[in-house]
Amino acid sequence: MNNIEKIIDRINLDAQEQIDKINLQAEESCKAIRDEYDAKIKSSCEKILADAEKTAAVRAERIDSTAQLEARKYTLSVKQKVIEDAFVKATEKLLALPEDKYVNLLALLAIKSVETGREALIFSAKDRERVGAAVVEKANGILREKGAEASLVLGDQTRNIPGGIIVSRGKIEINCALDVLVNSWKSELTMDVANILFE
Numbered sequence: 001m002n003n004i005e006k007i008i009d010r011i012n013l014d015a016q017e018q019i020d021k022i023n024l025q026a027e028e029s030c031k032a033i034r035d036e037y038d039a040k041i042k043s044s045c046e047k048i049l050a051d052a053e054k055t056a057a058v059r060a061e062r063i064d065s066t067a068q069l070e071a072r073k074y075t076l077s078v079k080q081k082v083i084e085d086a087f088v089k090a091t092e093k094l095l096a097l098p099e100d101k102y103v104n105l106l107a108l109l110a111i112k113s114v115e116t117g118r119e120a121l122i123f124s125a126k127d128r129e130r131v132g133a134a135v136v137e138k139a140n141g142i143l144r145e146k147g148a149e150a151s152l153v154l155g156d157q158t159r160n161i162p163g164g165i166i167v168s169r170g171k172i173e174i175n176c177a178l179d180v181l182v183n184s185w186k187s188e189l190t191m192d193v194a195n196i197l198f199e
Contacts, residue, residue: 082197091182095163103131106165107138109181110152113167113174114139117149122166122173125158135165 097105110121121139123132132154143150159166161177168174 079198086197087182087186091162091179094178094182099131099134102163103134103138106131106135106176107142109176110135110139110165110167111142111146113176114143114152114169116169117143118151118153118169120153120155120168122155122157122159122168124161124163127163127165128154128158 094102094105106121106127110119113119121132121136122128123135136152136154140150140152143152155166155168159177162179164178164181165176166173167176
């Protein structure tokens with residue numbers, strides 16, 4: 001009986017050693033697996049963070065580019081509005097010239113547009129009454145000084161123009177309304193106006 005107990009004890013001891021060995025191997029395997037997955041998780045997290053940083057940088061760059069483009073568009077639209085206002089103000093200043101200078105301006109516009117010297121000068125209702133006769137007289141005087149036909153007449157009609165004149169020769173009319181003239185100068189003067197306004 002004593003031998004049997006020794007054998008059983010020996011078997012139990014061997015079994016315990018095997019169990020301890022298996023447990024140790026299992027713990028080592030578990031640790032290796034945990035370490036491997038921890039490394040994979042860490043690598044995945046680092047990749048996700050790096051990708052997120054790249055994506056954020058690209059988005060930030062796009063947002064910045066878009067913001068700069070919008071700012072340029074806004075600045076351009078404001079500049080265009082200021083330039084447009086400058087031309088409107090130029091027309092207003094021409095319309096507000098003292099009467100003698102206004103008469104001289106319209107007379108010069110008339111003689112630049114006449115061909116025969118027998119045209120009719122058409123005004124707005126307000127200008128016809130205020131300066132019409134004086135412009136015709138002044139323009140005829142300039143034409144006479146140049147030795148040209150000086151038979152311009154005050155037109156019977158009026159036109160809905162803010163100021164300036166319309167030179168009429170039969171069915172042909174040359175529009176010298178001040179707003180039309182200022183608008184016609186826009187294309188060639190816009191750059192000069194912009195340079196003056198936005199130096």
